[in-house]
Amino acid sequence: LAACAASPLTALAAKPLVIGFSQVGAESEWRTANTVSIKDAARKAGVTLKFADAQQKQENQVKAIRSFIAQKVDVIAFSPVVESGWDTVLREAKAAKIPVILTDRAVSVTDDTLYVTFIGSDFVEEGRRAGKWLLEHAKNAAPDGTVNIVELQGTVGSAPAIDRKKGFEEVIAANPKFKIIRSQTGDFTRAKGKEVMEAFLKAEGKKINVLYAHNDDMAIGAIQAIEEAGLKPGVDITIVSIDGVKGAFEAMMAGKLNVTVECSPLLGPQLMQIAADVVAAKPVPKRITTQEGVFPAEIAAREFPNRKY
Ligand code: GYE
Numbered sequence: 001l002a003a004c005a006a007s008p009l010t011a012l013a014a015k016p017l018v019i020g021f022s023q024v025g026a027e028s029e030w031r032t033a034n035t036v037s038i039k040d041a042a043r044k045a046g047v048t049l050k051f052a053d054a055q056q057k058q059e060n061q062v063k064a065i066r067s068f069i070a071q072k073v074d075v076i077a078f079s080p081v082v083e084s085g086w087d088t089v090l091r092e093a094k095a096a097k098i099p100v101i102l103t104d105r106a107v108s109v110t111d112d113t114l115y116v117t118f119i120g121s122d123f124v125e126e127g128r129r130a131g132k133w134l135l136e137h138a139k140n141a142a143p144d145g146t147v148n149i150v151e152l153q154g155t156v157g158s159a160p161a162i163d164r165k166k167g168f169e170e171v172i173a174a175n176p177k178f179k180i181i182r183s184q185t186g187d188f189t190r191a192k193g194k195e196v197m198e199a200f201l202k203a204e205g206k207k208i209n210v211l212y213a214h215n216d217d218m219a220i221g222a223i224q225a226i227e228e229a230g231l232k233p234g235v236d237i238t239i240v241s242i243d244g245v246k247g248a249f250e251a252m253m254a255g256k257l258n259v260t261v262e263c264s265p266l267l268g269p270q271l272m273q274i275a276a277d278v279v280a281a282k283p284v285p286k287r288i289t290t291q292e293g294v295f296p297a298e299i300a301a302r303e304f305p306n307r308k309y
Contacts, residue, residue: 018048019275020068022078024105025056027155027188028217029245033309034079034104034265041268047275056155056187058082062089069096075275079104079120082157090114099278103267105159112286116278119270119288121263123160127167129261129294130212130240135175137258137296140209140238147209150200151183152193152222154214160263161185164214164242181207186218193218197225206231213241216248216260223256234258234297244295246307252300262292265309 019042023035035051042049050073054060058081068076069092076098080086086107093100094114102118109115134147141147149172154161165183172178182200186193193213200208211226213219219241226233233239233256241248244262251257270288277284295303 016046016048017075017275017279018050018071018073019075019077019271020050020052020064020071020073022052022054022061022064022068022076024061024079024081025054027056028190028215028243029247030215030217030243030263030265030309033245034267037266037268037309038103038271039268041272044269045272045276047272054081056081058085065089065093069093069098072096073098074279075099075101077101077103077271077275080107080159081105081155083108083159083162084157087111087114101271101274101278103271104265117274117284117286117288119267119274119290121290121292123163123263124167124170126160126242126261126263126292127164127169128171129167130164130242130259131168131171133259133261133294133296134210134212134238134240135172135178138178138210138238140236141177142207142209145177147178148204148207149178149180149210149212150197150204150208151180152186152196152211152213152218153183154185154188154218156185156187158188160242161214168212180212186213186221188215188217190217190221193221194225195221197222198229201225201229201231206236208237210238210240213239216241216243216245216251216257219257220247220251223251232256244292244307245309246304249295249300249304249307252295252297253304255297257297259294259296261294264290264292
């Protein structure tokens with residue numbers, strides 16, 4: 001009876017929970033903060049964390065998940081680099097009776113019993129927020145009033161790239177003057193963001209009024225390319241990005257970035273709680289959405305000291 005009344009935390013103290021976590025990689029400031037959050041939260045909760053970095057490769061994630069199954073961990077959690085292609089390995093986890101928790105990015109599977117819950121942001125809404133800010137604040141335009149936008153997309157096939165594009169396009173469609181003239185992936189990294197922005201500038205030059213980057217790191221890389229092309233980022237080209245990492249706040253305070261839409265990477269504590277609940281057979285919601293805001297450059301200096309990532 002006493003055992004039945006024990007809280008999940010007491011149970012946890014008796015036999016530490018083992019979680020296998022497959023991380024996307026270390027492609028951005030966001031990702032680094034996400035990894036720190038998960039490792040810290042695991043330590044604080046007394047969870048044994050088996051952490052694997054997939055270096056942005058799905059095949060590495062599949063291998064990691066298979067190895068977690070072989071090791072008979074209590075819970076498998078992962079942030080899927082891309083949306084599709086998970087059915088087989090998730091069926092293997094299910095057959096082994098190991099619950100799977102998705103963090104940060106979603107999967108597209110026909111059978112949604114293949115995972116217990118998905119903890120993370122609403123990326124479509126983030127794209128909409130970026131679009132809304134732009135519709136209300138765009139100052140740069142071509143002489144005929146057209147607002148020419150270049151877009152740096154995230155990793156091809158990833159949930160945040162697909163959804164941030166979708167939400168943004170949905171909102172800017174309200175005003176036909178807003179046109180996406182170039183769109184290409186920068187794989188969520190600074191280096192690729194810079195490289196692709198250089199190509200955009202070469203092709204379109206001063207025609208570019210706005211840059212929409214699916215994350216801050218690509219925006220920061222692009223800022224360098226814009227400066228090297230002799231233009232003023234944040235002034236000659238309005239820049240809108242997503243995440244809200246410290247680097248973005250620094251860029252805003254320097255007047256080089258106009259706005260960042262928040263996407264919180266601090267998912268560790270929630271993950272540990274949900275994992276404990278799942279193991280204790282408590283019901284958990286199928287979708288846990290992170291709450292977040294929008295930070296324009298005007299409030300960057302005031303908000304900077306409060307930023308946790
Ligand atoms: O925006 C980007 C990272 O999946 C939300 O991945 C995450 C994205 C984030 O590399 O910076």
